[in-house]
Amino acid sequence: MSMSNVGRPTTPHAANSEGHASLTGGRGLLQDEPLIFELDGWNKTGVDLAAPEHDASDLGDLVRTAPIGIPGLSEPETLRHYVRLSQKNHAIDLALYPLGSCTMKHNPRLNEKMARLPGFGDLHPLAPISTAQGALALMDQLAHWLKTLTGMPAVALSPKAGAHGELCGLLTIKAAHEAKGQGHRRTVLVPTSAHGTNPATAAFVGYSVTEIAQTEDGRVDLADLEAKLSSEVAAIMVTNPNTCGLFERDIIEIARLTHAAGAYFYCDGANFNAIVGRVRPGDLGVDAMHINLHKTFSTPHGGGGPGAGPVVLSEALAPFAPAPWVVADGDGFRLVEATEGPAAQGFGRMVAFQGQMGMFVRALAYMLSHGSDGLRQVAEDAVLNANYIKARLATVMTPAFPDGPCMHEALFDDTWLEGTGVTTLDFAKAMIDEGFHPMTMYFPLVVHGAMLIEPTETEPKQELDRFCDALIALANAAKAGDADRFKGAPYLAPLRRLDETQAARKPKLTWQRGSNTVSPAPLAAE
Amino acid sequence: MRYLPLTPADRAEMLAVIGAGSIDALFADVPAAARKAELFDLPLHAGEMEVERALSALAALNRPAGAGPFFCGAGAYKHHVPASVDHIIQRSEFLTSYTPYQPEIAQGTLQVLFEFQTQVAALTGLDVANASMYDGSTATAEAVMMAQRVTRRKKAVLSGGLHSHYASVTQTIAHAEGMDITRLAAAIDAEAAVVDAIDADTACVVVQTPNVFGTVTDVTAIAEAAHAAGALLIVVTTEAVSFGLLKSPGEMGADIAVAEGQSIGVGLNYGGPYVGLFATREKFVRQMPGRLCGETVDAEGRRGFVLTLSTREQHIRREKATSNICTNSGLCALAFTIHLSLLGERGLRELAALNHSRARELRAALAAVPGVEVLTPRFFNEFAVRLPGDAAQTVEALLADDIVAGVPFSRLDPQAGMGDVLLVAATETTTSADIAAFAAALKGRATR
Numbered sequence: 005m006s007m008s009n010v011g012r013p014t015t016p017h018a019a020n021s022e023g024h025a026s027l028t029g030g031r032g033l034l035q036d037e038p039l040i041f042e043l044d045g046w047n048k049t050g051v052d053l054a055a056p057e058h059d060a061s062d063l064g065d066l067v068r069t070a071p072i073g074i075p076g077l078s079e080p081e082t083l084r085h086y087v088r089l090s091q092k093n094h095a096i097d098l099a100l101y102p103l104g105s106c107t108m109k110h111n112p113r114l115n116e117k118m119a120r121l122p123g124f125g126d127l128h129p130l131a132p133i134s135t136a137q138g139a140l141a142l143m144d145q146l147a148h149w150l151k152t153l154t155g156m157p158a159v160a161l162s163p164k165a166g167a168h169g170e171l172c173g174l175l176t177i178k179a180a181h182e183a184k185g186q187g188h189r190r191t192v193l194v195p196t197s198a199h200g201t202n203p204a205t206a207a208f209v210g211y212s213v214t215e216i217a218q219t220e221d222g223r224v225d226l227a228d229l230e231a232k233l234s235s236e237v238a239a240i241m242v243t244n245p246n247t248c249g250l251f252e253r254d255i256i257e258i259a260r261l262t263h264a265a266g267a268y269f270y271c272d273g274a275n276f277n278a279i280v281g282r283v284r285p286g287d288l289g290v291d292a293m294h295i296n297l298h299k300t301f302s303t304p305h306g307g308g309g310p311g312a313g314p315v316v317l318s319e320a321l322a323p324f325a326p327a328p329w330v331v332a333d334g335d336g337f338r339l340v341e342a343t344e345g346p347a348a349q350g351f352g353r354m355v356a357f358q359g360q361m362g363m364f365v366r367a368l369a370y371m372l373s374h375g376s377d378g379l380r381q382v383a384e385d386a387v388l389n390a391n392y393i394k395a396r397l398a399t400v401m402t403p404a405f406p407d408g409p410c411m412h413e414a415l416f417d418d419t420w421l422e423g424t425g426v427t428t429l430d431f432a433k434a435m436i437d438e439g440f441h442p443m444t445m446y447f448p449l450v451v452h453g454a455m456l457i458e459p460t461e462t463e464p465k466q467e468l469d470r471f472c473d474a475l476i477a478l479a480n481a482a483k484a485g486d487a488d489r490f491k492g493a494p495y496l497a498p499l500r501r502l503d504e505t506q507a508a509r510k511p512k513l514t515w516q517r518g519s520n521t522v523s524p525a526p527l528a529a530e
Numbered sequence: 531m532r533y534l535p536l537t538p539a540d541r542a543e544m545l546a547v548i549g550a551g552s553i554d555a556l557f558a559d560v561p562a563a564a565r566k567a568e569l570f571d572l573p574l575h576a577g578e579m580e581v582e583r584a585l586s587a588l589a590a591l592n593r594p595a596g597a598g599p600f601f602c603g604a605g606a607y608k609h610h611v612p613a614s615v616d617h618i619i620q621r622s623e624f625l626t627s628y629t630p631y632q633p634e635i636a637q638g639t640l641q642v643l644f645e646f647q648t649q650v651a652a653l654t655g656l657d658v659a660n661a662s663m664y665d666g667s668t669a670t671a672e673a674v675m676m677a678q679r680v681t682r683r684k685k686a687v688l689s690g691g692l693h694s695h696y697a698s699v700t701q702t703i704a705h706a707e708g709m710d711i712t713r714l715a716a717a718i719d720a721e722a723a724v725v726d727a728i729d730a731d732t733a734c735v736v737v738q739t740p741n742v743f744g745t746v747t748d749v750t751a752i753a754e755a756a757h758a759a760g761a762l763l764i765v766v767t768t769e770a771v772s773f774g775l776l777k778s779p780g781e782m783g784a785d786i787a788v789a790e791g792q793s794i795g796v797g798l799n800y801g802g803p804y805v806g807l808f809a810t811r812e813k814f815v816r817q818m819p820g821r822l823c824g825e826t827v828d829a830e831g832r833r834g835f836v837l838t839l840s841t842r843e844q845h846i847r848r849e850k851a852t853s854n855i856c857t858n859s860g861l862c863a864l865a866f867t868i869h870l871s872l873l874g875e876r877g878l879r880e881l882a883a884l885n886h887s888r889a890r891e892l893r894a895a896l897a898a899v900p901g902v903e904v905l906t907p908r909f910f911n912e913f914a915v916r917l918p919g920d921a922a923q924t925v926e927a928l929l930a931d932d933i934v935a936g937v938p939f940s941r942l943d944p945q946a947g948m949g950d951v952l953l954v955a956a957t958e959t960t961t962s963a964d965i966a967a968f969a970a971a972l973k974g975r976a977t978r
Contacts, residue, residue, distance in 0.1 A: 369581055377531075
């Protein structure tokens with residue numbers, strides 16, 4: 005039933021809205037939402053279950069008698085709570101999300117639908133192999149696409165995310181060295197511009213990390229690399245295109261020098277989106293590379309995961325891949341799950357079961373949708389969009405590497421902010437007030453006050469222009485001395501800038517009855 | 531191509547602004563030898579309908595757990611997920627957002643993580659929990675690495691009741707860091723042998739309850755023995771619904787509790803994505819791996835949440851980080867939190883009681899089949915049975931009756947010499963008719 009306005013048409017009343025606040029603390033439809041523990045849910049449930057026919061008397065004192073301490077809500081209350089919370093998030097579906105190195109591209113909804121088909125979503129990981137032939141066929145197809153796109157002969161599908169893929173790659177390399185009697189190699193070379201996960205992964209598997217210098221044009225310093233390669237080096241880890249958004253021009257020479265020193269070349273494939281369908285890492289001399297399915301192949305980031313990080317491997321490393329893997333066997337597929345027989349050289353196992361099947365389905369749906377022609381267009385449009393942003397913003401900001409094209413992301417330093425009193429962080433927070441998520445800040449570490457912008461190929465030109473117009477307006481405001489606009493930003497987000505120092509000094513990581521302060525509601529305070 | 535918004539006219543206009551003659555000019559830094567002029571040998575793009583058809587054809591080759599009687603467990607469980615859970619996690623603001631590094635525009639995700647951490651701490655009976663790990667198996671390996679940091683010792687003892695995949699993952703990771711792993715022999719009541727393996731070099735003991743055979747154990751005595759030797763107790767749980775019925779790890783003296791959270795809110799997904807739960811005592815919080823969400827205030831004094839203690843993490847500490855983990859399992863943590871918020875304490879206890887009840891019914895039915903021996907003395911919702919013949923062959927044979935009988939233990943651990951052992955699970959989704967059909971088919975086979 006609709007409400008009738010007949011006879012009561014509204015007319016605007018031009019009152020001054022500045023400084024207007026609601027009486028209850030919310031902002032129109034955007035309400036303050038308590039924690040689930042602060043709602044009225046201590047003796048409720050939102051599920052209806054049959055009564056059990058047998059009790060738990062057989063378990064005696066193994067039974068939990070103490071209260072658990074978790075509230076429950078009816079379905080309408082639960083929906084309202086989480087939908088209200090959702091409205092406090094920025095998302096790709098709302099606007100360009102320019103996080104450099106994160107590849108925040110559109111997430112096709114067909115892929116969500118496919119992953120939820122009962123044959124995939126409701127399939128048990130240890131279901132009899134004869135009842136999971138479609139799943140194994142899908143993994144086999146995905147492997148074929150990944151191998152073809154990278155020009156590599158093998159792939160380990162099971163790693164659960166990019167960093168987990170790095171771990172898989174380094175463990176493969178370690179096993180290969182040990183098999184050759186080269187287990188004494190304990191050093192991994194990593195450029196100063198690398199993702200934090202690279203040195204962290206190397207250290208996690210017991211390697212020591214040595215940094216390689218970078219040249220003035222943002223690439224690996226070949227002379228420094230050559231000087232640091234030795235019989236102690238197990239591997240180098242190089243991101244390509246690198247974290248400055250640049251293609252490593254000397255990549256083939258880097259691979260040659262690395263192999264000449266008896267080391268392996270691990271490539272961080274986080275930025276594969278820039279070259280997919282155009283360049284095969286296998287042609288560059290790479291031995292192992294993880295592929296973030298949640299970046300290049302569009303599986304949703306989901307507020308921080310889940311991802312998937314399959315690792316493609318060269319001929320030299322393939323025998324050392326972890327279990328499990330799929331083999332085509334006569335008229336069907338089977339799964340090699342234990343490291344025995346032909347798999348005896350495998351270094352072990354990265355995960356229980358087979359890996360991120362839900363992401364495999366989404367990634368394959370993405371690949372089939374694009375095809376070889378569409379994927380090539382992905383790389384081209386991603387690179388075109390980044391160069392367009394670089395060209396437009398270069399009029400007011402300072403590109404870190406102005407000469408030559410960038411790849412899929414445009415990197416700026418903070419030289420242009422000198423004397424304005426505005427920092428990279430302030431500038432980024434002011435972007436929020438203009439409706440955009442900030443770019444990646446202060447990374448890579450080699451560029452002062454770095455601002456790394458990755459638009460991806462799924463942005464239309466109109467949105468790129470809207471973004472560039474907003475940043476140019478902000479840059480002009482900064483240069484015109486409007487520092488307050490930046491220092492206090494954001495003003496228009498659900499919350500103002502948060503006190504991260506206090507959060508770390510006295511960590512409060514869980515809700516406890518009585519100890520957590522609820523937001524002061526003006527009505528109650530008066 | 532439906533996902534690519536640029537038109538040829540846009541591209542030409544943009545190239546002009548850039549000052550580049552062609553797209554190829556933007557790829558000038560790629561060595562000539564590596565430039566591919568031709569398309570790769572893969573199919574061309576396809577419409578939504580064609581892709582759906584191709585993938586549906588593959589899905590149709592699989593037999594979903596919900597298609598009929600189904601008794602597999604062993605680390606992943608068939609549970610009902612309320613429809614509202616999947617609806618909420620598909621909201622754009624949750625599905626298509628990144629890690630909440632900009633808290634002013636990510637309070638939705640952050641508050642959910644704070645609720646998740648509080649729920650996980652409550653379930654496990656410990657003080658603090660992180661914002662999720664990839665899954666239970668990787669969480670177990672991370673727990674062992676954390677115990678090494680806390681105790682500065684190199685030896686870990688893994689109970690023979692630990693899921694074989696979890697043990698393999700832990701061995702793989704810990705071995706690379708130079709740890710010495712003692713993996714005890716698989717046995718139904720393997721926990722009884724754990725205390726004797728603890729010595730002065732032991733960093734931690736890893737015990738699973740309910741264990742891989744379903745056996746439920748009060749690990750209090752193991753905790754005491756571990757603590758007396760200066761070691762930590764890590765308790766692993768692969769069936770999170772069991773927290774609603776059984777004594778919590780914290781109550782029994784665990785220092786770290788890890789669990790697979792798949793059972794609550796997350797589907798089977800052929801093994802992933804799942805969600806790893808990780809909880810510990812407050813004094814160890816700075817040695818924890820993974821992201822943590824904490825409470826704070828904004829510039830106007832309003833409560834808000836941020837990622838905190840990030841000096842433990844790789845993006846700040848690089849090679850000195852507590853773990854290399856970056857992406858975690860945020861959306862599955864959201865699903866877990868929503869489902870648990872629907873259940874509440876009352877619903878979780880009811881759900882757990884119902885699971886146990888169904889398993890008791892299954893036990894009674896299978897125990898009545900001639901030649902079948904129930905091996906697990908105390909169980910939650912799964913247990914092991916010894917069959918008159920090979921378990922894998924029996925499972926294969928019962929497929930003819932459209933019954934998926936369970937997981938042959940030999941699939942997890944071919945070397946254990948337990949070819950006749952079958953792991954069977956029942957949950958709230960298991961009906962009396964399913965159980966009757968299973969028992970009848972097994973009986974029919976035994977007497978054939």
